[in-house]
Amino acid sequence: MTSGKVDDEPSTWDKYGVKLVSALCVTLLGIGLILIIVFETQRAGPAPKPWQQFRLPDTLTPIHYDVEVRPDLTTFVLTGRVDISVRCATPTSYVILHSSDQEIDRNSAPTVQGSDGQKTPSVTSWFLFPENEFLVLELSEDLREGEVYTITVYFRGAVRAALNGFYRSSYVNEQGQTRYLGITDFQPQDARKAYPCFDEPAFKATFNVTVVHQQEYTALSNMPLESTESRGGGWVADRFQKMVRMPTYLLAFGVSDFVSINSTTSTGIATKIWARPEYIAAGMGDYGLDVANRVVAYFEDYFGVPFPLPKIDHIALPDFNSGAMENWGLITYRETRLLYDTNSPSATVRKATARIIAHELAHMWFGNLVTMEWWDGTWLNEGFASYIQYKGLDFAEPQMNVMEHFAYDRSQSVMVDDSLTSSNPVYRPVTTADDVTQIFGSIIYSKGASILRMLENFIGEETFKKALKNYLSKNAYGNAVQDQLWAELTTAAREDGQTDLDVKAVMDTWTLQMGYPVVTMTRDYTRGTAEVTQQHFLVDSASTVIVTSELGYQWYVPLTYLIQANLANTPVQTWMAPNEGSKVITIQGASANEFVLANINHAGYYRINYDPTNWQLLADHLNGDNFEDIPADNRGTLVDDAFNLARAGMLDLTTALSMTQYLVKDRHFIPWSMALRATSYIERVVGSVPDISDLWEPYMRQQISPFYEEVGWTFLQGDYNTEVGQVVAISNACGYGNGRCVNNATMMFDLWINTNNNSHIPERLKSTVYCTAIKHGGRPEWDFAWQQYLTASASEQNRLLSAMACTRDTDTLNTYLERSRDDSLVRRQSAPLVVESVGRNSVGKSLAWSFLRDNWDFYFDNYDGTSFTMTGIVEDVTRQFSTQEDLDELETFLAAHPNQGTATQAFSQAVENTQANIRWRRDNEDKLRAWLQAQR
Numbered sequence: 001m002t003s004g005k006v007d008d009e010p011s012t013w014d015k016y017g018v019k020l021v022s023a024l025c026v027t028l029l030g031i032g033l034i035l036i037i038v039f040e041t042q043r044a045g046p047a048p049k050p051w052q053q054f055r056l057p058d059t060l061t062p063i064h065y066d067v068e069v070r071p072d073l074t075t076f077v078l079t080g081r082v083d084i085s086v087r088c089a090t091p092t093s094y095v096i097l098h099s100s101d102q103e104i105d106r107n108s109a110p111t112v113q114g115s116d117g118q119k120t121p122s123v124t125s126w127f128l129f130p131e132n133e134f135l136v137l138e139l140s141e142d143l144r145e146g147e148v149y150t151i152t153v154y155f156r157g158a159v160r161a162a163l164n165g166f167y168r169s170s171y172v173n174e175q176g177q178t179r180y181l182g183i184t185d186f187q188p189q190d191a192r193k194a195y196p197c198f199d200e201p202a203f204k205a206t207f208n209v210t211v212v213h214q215q216e217y218t219a220l221s222n223m224p225l226e227s228t229e230s231r232g233g234g235w236v237a238d239r240f241q242k243m244v245r246m247p248t249y250l251l252a253f254g255v256s257d258f259v260s261i262n263s264t265t266s267t268g269i270a271t272k273i274w275a276r277p278e279y280i281a282a283g284m285g286d287y288g289l290d291v292a293n294r295v296v297a298y299f300e301d302y303f304g305v306p307f308p309l310p311k312i313d314h315i316a317l318p319d320f321n322s323g324a325m326e327n328w329g330l331i332t333y334r335e336t337r338l339l340y341d342t343n344s345p346s347a348t349v350r351k352a353t354a355r356i357i358a359h360e361l362a363h364m365w366f367g368n369l370v371t372m373e374w375w376d377g378t379w380l381n382e383g384f385a386s387y388i389q390y391k392g393l394d395f396a397e398p399q400m401n402v403m404e405h406f407a408y409d410r411s412q413s414v415m416v417d418d419s420l421t422s423s424n425p426v427y428r429p430v431t432t433a434d435d436v437t438q439i440f441g442s443i444i445y446s447k448g449a450s451i452l453r454m455l456e457n458f459i460g461e462e463t464f465k466k467a468l469k470n471y472l473s474k475n476a477y478g479n480a481v482q483d484q485l486w487a488e489l490t491t492a493a494r495e496d497g498q499t500d501l502d503v504k505a506v507m508d509t510w511t512l513q514m515g516y517p518v519v520t521m522t523r524d525y526t527r528g529t530a531e532v533t534q535q536h537f538l539v540d541s542a543s544t545v546i547v548t549s550e551l552g553y554q555w556y557v558p559l560t561y562l563i564q565a566n567l568a569n570t571p572v573q574t575w576m577a578p579n580e581g582s583k584v585i586t587i588q589g590a591s592a593n594e595f596v597l598a599n600i601n602h603a604g605y606y607r608i609n610y611d612p613t614n615w616q617l618l619a620d621h622l623n624g625d626n627f628e629d630i631p632a633d634n635r636g637t638l639v640d641d642a643f644n645l646a647r648a649g650m651l652d653l654t655t656a657l658s659m660t661q662y663l664v665k666d667r668h669f670i671p672w673s674m675a676l677r678a679t680s681y682i683e684r685v686v687g688s689v690p691d692i693s694d695l696w697e698p699y700m701r702q703q704i705s706p707f708y709e710e711v712g713w714t715f716l717q718g719d720y721n722t723e724v725g726q727v728v729a730i731s732n733a734c735g736y737g738n739g740r741c742v743n744n745a746t747m748m749f750d751l752w753i754n755t756n757n758n759s760h761i762p763e764r765l766k767s768t769v770y771c772t773a774i775k776h777g778g779r780p781e782w783d784f785a786w787q788q789y790l791t792a793s794a795s796e797q798n799r800l801l802s803a804m805a806c807t808r809d810t811d812t813l814n815t816y817l818e819r820s821r822d823d824s825l826v827r828r829q830s831a832p833l834v835v836e837s838v839g840r841n842s843v844g845k846s847l848a849w850s851f852l853r854d855n856w857d858f859y860f861d862n863y864d865g866t867s868f869t870m871t872g873i874v875e876d877v878t879r880q881f882s883t884q885e886d887l888d889e890l891e892t893f894l895a896a897h898p899n900q901g902t903a904t905q906a907f908s909q910a911v912e913n914t915q916a917n918i919r920w921r922r923d924n925e926d927k928l929r930a931w932l933q934a935q936r
Helices: 012-044 277-281 286-303 347-363 375-396 402-417 433-438 442-459 461-474 482-495 503-511 612-622 632-647 653-658 661-665 669-686 690-711 720-735 739-755 763-776 779-790 794-804 810-819 831-840 845-854 856-863 867-878 884-896 901-934
Strands: 060-072 077-088 092-098 111-114 123-129 134-143 148-158 165-172 178-185 205-214 218-221 225-232 235-240 243-246 253-256 259-264 270-275 311-317 330-334 370-372 478-480 517-524 529-536 557-563 572-576 583-586 596-598 607-610
Touching: 060 092, 077 092, 092 148, 111 134, 134 148, 178 311, 178 330, 205 218, 205 253, 253 330, 259 277, 259 286, 270 277, 270 286, 286 311, 286 347, 286 375, 286 461, 311 347, 330 347, 347 375, 347 720, 347 763, 370 375, 375 402, 375 442, 375 482, 402 442, 402 632, 402 669, 433 901, 442 461, 442 482, 442 503, 442 557, 461 482, 478 482, 482 503, 517 557, 517 596, 517 612, 572 583, 596 607, 607 612, 607 632, 612 632, 612 653, 612 661, 632 653, 632 669, 632 901, 653 901, 661 669, 661 690, 669 690, 669 720, 669 901, 690 720, 690 901, 720 739, 720 763, 739 763, 739 779, 763 779, 763 794, 779 794, 794 831, 810 831, 810 845, 831 845, 831 856, 831 867, 845 856, 845 867, 845 884, 856 867, 867 901, 884 901
Parallel strands: 060 205, 270 311, 311 330, 370 478, 517 607
Antiparallel strands: 060 077, 077 148, 092 134, 111 148, 123 134, 165 178, 178 253, 205 235, 205 243, 218 253, 225 235, 259 270, 517 529, 529 583, 557 572, 557 596
């Protein structure tokens, strides 16, 4: 009997049981996932609080700051109050600001006040989080999106001894009194050391600053003075006009007893130079004032964007960590970088003064008006200022022909660092505080400037200017990233006929990967063609370090070249694309016995290698009568490229050495300077090998002596190149032991000792005279220099500090190093110069290293916040390392000091350089010795 159901009808279980099982499985799976999530969460710990992140949250946007500070230059206490208007972007129950090395007033606890009269959440608690330098305010409830609030914080700190934040400096006036001053230096992360703030570049706001100070002093800030009121007891409060939108690191204020000279630009901007009263009275600010006035007007025209502030103050400081800082409207400098004594003329000092003023003024647009979004784009600020400064300098001093100096000033030295596996791109991620400070190095300044010069060279000057104007106008008072600049350049280029140019595609290959290519040109002399290839240039080709790049270390290369018969013509340009492999180009008009010269004026950031025949043709031409038809910067580049290619094993060392033979005829300081920098590698690596140094020094003396004999010591009244050429000839003739040069220098120094007057020593030759006399003299000469140093002007002190390291007496060098740690003898900003200079002395190499190693904590504690300083110390102290013993000592030190802070990359490069030097000595010492013996 059947159940009475149709056979294919599902049962109740069939209908619902499967669903129940499925639901149960899903539930169990969900529970399992929840348990996994809980387990993983517990294992990973709770979600980080917003103050545990390195970056500020984007919940609040600052609108305006009212900052009042009261620096006491008697007690060195800084007190103040800041009111910050913010807009809430995302509801939040926290206010997070940067604050470091400050006490927050517990009697006047931080508050948050709404601006609309509605109930404002109260501050329930607050605390400092030193790990990320945050001040955290916890609120009773969320702030409301879109509403504006005012945060008020009272704080107390110090007028710091360290040269950052708001710090103190001092000098001894003509009456023998010690006078103090207070000044700010906030870049990149030190505004937080003076007042609580949103201390990141994208958090721009307007500012009003009030400085309460003892009435014997003068206060300065970014804007002109608005009002002054008495605060009683000898104190006054100076309130300054409202400042335009800018990041916190550009805020500046200070108090001093300095005086000023002033002028007004052709466009109505008030300009002042501030310095010690005696320096202003001596006219040492006059040259800087003239340059500043003319260059800012030039940049207004060049950028096509008016300068937005009514005034620019330039202030010369006795103590300053870097060369200068581009605070908007109040630019700060080391005294030696801003002041120029026209009564003691020196072409090199005049150029250095004008160049740094032009650099800081270029920042008024690149960096200040338009700021990078985050520190990973710092190269946009510094690279542009480092390049555009040459435009301003050329305008201020057209007779210097400064664009001819660019390869020597900027490209040559940075290409050495950028040919290491421990280099880095100009654009690189910044995720820690150490990253921020380490990014300020030669790569972003000099490589950044070099690739921008290359960019302008292939895009055209007028197109370049048009794009910059559009970029600055569109992004004024805001922040930008490099792709926005590339877009403007591409648009301008296509408008001007370069329809196929994609600037981003080209420049990404130069900014997103480290290093640069060597372009090898191999000619077919029968067919009149050349095969051209590119590869990543590494100076240590034997390095076992593997470096990778998503772009494959290939570049878009704008290759330029000329043939021997047409050196006066416009260069031929052809593009090499990444991954193009070899490219065959036709060399129009070149005969088999004529050379081809590539990378004209070294406008491209790459090295050139040729086939042996073309190298020989170039050497033959240099040794002929018409060598000067090759541009001066290219003559220097030929020597530089040859020596670096030889270091990398890509060119025989004897070919590189042969490129120096023509120098005996050259009288231009640029090729000589570039050649001397390139060949200094030999002196560093094998200068302590007696039989080689005994051959090398006479060879170089032979090459420089005709130049020296021609220029002599008589003042040459001529153009800039003539004057600097004389300095190069004399300094190197003395350095390589020319007897007449050494005797003349020591006689001039002896006359100074006997008369206590050095007015007979030309300003431009003082460094050479001092170093030569101390090197060839004894302890009396050194002791005399030390006594002169103690009472000398700032610029004279720098010369003497370097010169005293020239002594060959190790006991004296050790004494000198010990004295450099004493603030009462050597200013803290100058102490690194001592150990660097001793490190460059072949006799002082091991002494400087031992001193740095034994006093590492001193240098780390005092200078770790300044990447340039730490990098310079490590580079100069280790540059002569070339033995296994050197390498072992270096690696032992690094193992014992795993945290090298801002010197981390410098130490990596030191290890890599030492390894390369060891290999170079192994492969080339005998070859070098044989070549030099053949020249005798």
